[in-house]
Amino acid sequence: MPRIACLHTIASNVAVFDAALQETGLTGLTLHHHVRADLLTAAEREGRLTPAIAAETAALLRDLAAEADAVLLTCSTLGPAAEDAASDAAVPVLRVDAALAAEAVRQGGRVVVLCAVETTVEPTRRLFEAAARATGAEIAVEVVPRAWEAFKAGDADRYRALVARAADAARAGGAAQVALAQASMAGAAGLLPPESRPLTSPTVGLAAAIAASRAG
Known part of the structure; x- marks a missing residue:
């Protein structure tokens, strides 16, 4: 097994x-x-x-x-x-997040990658930009304001709500695809309609x- x-x-x-x-x-x-x-x-x-x-x-x-x-x-x-x-x-x-990056850039276009914690930004940017070379996708990595504070305070509902709101805003701003860089963010996807849910890594x-x- x-x-x-x-x-x-x-x-x-x-x-x-x-x-x-x-x-x-x-x-x-x-x-x-x-x-x-x-x-x-x-x-x-x-x-x-x-x-x-x-x-x-x-x-x-x-x-x-x-x-x-x-x-x-x-x-x-x-x-x-x-x-x-x-x-x-x-x-x-x-x-x-390697498989997440490959899936996010697969169809090209503008890909917004959301992070909750600052230390994730640079490793995530390097990973997604490397994956994007094969498809020409444009990568934007953004931190969700106050999300990590909520997570560390044990407020999981607020954490997910802030991430979902940021994902929805990225879509509204013209992103072809939105990806949630951190595994802990995955629960936010379920707060959005199926047709506009971001990609998650788990x-x-x-x-x-x-x-x-x-x-x-």
Whole structure:
């Protein structure tokens, strides 16, 4: 039975990815969750993903790879560490937003990528701009004002409402596609009509990890 190890920096993302697995409809595999909130806390304190934090994250991902068929890093701020770990890990190591970026830029046009926390902006921008080179999509990365404050205060309803409002505004402003960069933002999509919902990372990222584990 394929085993997918998920490295989270937010404890609530455990439930998000368990729900995403149900949404995929795929069976015959198990998710094993590991939460390291201290890694994101350190990046927020430093204002960015430092080489030391990236190295610690990459080492942890390699350790998880030793006992899994694929590893999925679910924190966008730490995303580049997955690329470092993937170069010499025993199994596929993926960042959850890589599949999101590929899907978001697939049809070109203006793509607005929403983040909740500032430390996610630059890793996200680099990822989406790299994906956009293949399709000519125009990338705009924006932070949703006050959203992360609401999340850290435990006000999940306000967090989702602020993200949904920003996604709706991006559509109204002419975006061909809107993507929610952080897995924790996924619940906001359900607050909008199906025809205008933004793309979210948990389901597509998890599906990519499952496919990678089976391909190996």
